[in-house]
Amino acid sequence: MKTIKFLALTLLTLFTISCSSDDNNSAQPVAGAGFVWSINGQTTTKNTSVANYNLQGTAMNLFATPSGTVFEINLTGSTPGTYTLGNGNALYYNFSTTENLTSPTTGSVTITSFANNKVSGTFTASGVGTGVTSISGSFTNIGL
Numbered sequence: 001m002k003t004i005k006f007l008a009l010t011l012l013t014l015f016t017i018s019c020s021s022d023d024n025n026s027a028q029p030v031a032g033a034g035f036v037w038s039i040n041g042q043t044t045t046k047n048t049s050v051a052n053y054n055l056q057g058t059a060m061n062l063f064a065t066p067s068g069t070v071f072e073i074n075l076t077g078s079t080p081g082t083y084t085l086g087n088g089n090a091l092y093y094n095f096s097t098t099e100n101l102t103s104p105t106t107g108s109v110t111i112t113s114f115a116n117n118k119v120s121g122t123f124t125a126s127g128v129g130t131g132v133t134s135i136s137g138s139f140t141n142i143g144l
Contacts, residue, residue, distance in 0.1 A: 036138050107125030122136075
């Protein structure tokens with residue numbers, strides 16, 4: 001009888017340890033993932049690891065929205081390559097009320113890798129904004 005109780009307790013312990021409460025549908029930060037950028041050609045960079053992407057057909061949307069910052073990059077495709085801003089490709093950046101670039105007139109986004117549900121690349125844009133006239137940077141291992 002002691003053997004059965006011991007076996008039952010062992011199995012219950014293993015089952016409890018192996019179960020997880022992780023929600024696979026929520027965006028989780030990935031080590032080494034995020035956006036890094038600089039504004040107006042400054043050497044000082046800003047960064048965030050709070051980012052994700054979604055697909056709408058063949059189009060890709062990248063988002064980073066940590067406290068006080070909004071990045072949104074909308075692309076007409078999701079395959080590696082360079083996407084020129086305009087013609088359905090867009091970049092929006094707002095860090096605070098004094099630092100935004102809401103109407104880039106030129107620039108591009110380059111997807112360097114899209115594999116294993118992670119996307120990486122670079123971006124550059126310039127145009128009309130408040131306090132910001134140009135922005136450049138990269139995104140690395142952005143997941144769903």
